[in-house]
Amino acid sequence: MHVAPGQPLMVCEYCDAVYRRRTLARREVARCMRCGAILDRHQWLSLDKQFALIVAAGIVFIIANVEPIVQVSLGSSNATTTLWGAAIAMWNDQSQVVAVLAALTLFFFPLTQILIFGWLLAFARRGERAPGFRQAMVMLYYVRPWSMIEVFMLGTLVAVVKASSYFKVVPGAGIWSFGVLTLLITVFASHDARQLWHKTAGNNE
Ligand SMILES: [Zn+2]
Structure with missing residues (x-):
């Protein structure tokens, strides 16, 4: 350099x-x-564009969590499940550890990440450090490796393909939203969060 x-x-x-x-x-x-x-x-997206991306991710995240991820039909009976429906079913089926892990890695960690980035970027695009900037950056550092939406996507695709040999499985809006979310997060993750330190340097917290 x-x-x-x-x-x-x-x-x-x-x-x-x-x-x-x-x-x-x-x-x-x-x-x-x-x-x-x-x-x-090189940071190929400006802070404004990153902010737009994280707002989009927030909206898609909400859709992904309220819309069914799959619809399963066997004969004349149909069942749909959302991510939360699946987590609750796992909890009731003696798989509490998996249920908690799924809820953490697919819901709480991505949500925390989206909220913190949204908060930091909302200020950073005006060249300011958000209140709690330092703590937020530290938290991001710990939370980031734990959002595993990509792993979930793969797992669900494998499950859908396997299940489709027994039942009629139709992917729901929720799963497509998770797909879009995976893309948005991948684009976003190509940006180094540490840039926020020097982009807002010289401004107090
Ligand atoms: Zn060196």
Whole structure:
């Protein structure tokens, strides 16, 4: 990474080498010259666009949680279930651990992530640090690896394909919403949350 005078400093997380930050071009990745670790990536979505994306994710998240994920028919009887219906059924079926894990990884962690990002970005797009910025960034760091919507998507697809050899299984709006949510979150996750530190630098919490 080249040194651009007058820019704020940045430190390699792995070897503590110090560099001056500069704006990266499209597809450009800044690597540490000493240890090769990635220091920074080009952020291809502005904060405004990231905010729009997280609001969209919030709306899709609500749809995903209230609409049925699958409809199963056997003969003339039909059954639909939402994510919550499935979690409650697992709870009642002696699978409390799985039910709690599903609720945490598919509901509480993604929700926390969407809310925190929404809160931080709403302020960051005006160049300000949201109240509680520091605590929110720390919480995000711990919550982020625990949202496992992609894993859920795969698991559900496998289950739907297997079940369809016994029953007539129709994917519901909920499952499509989870699919869209997976895409939105993947795009969003390509952005480094740490950028918020320097994008709002110089402004008090
Ligand atoms: Zn380094």
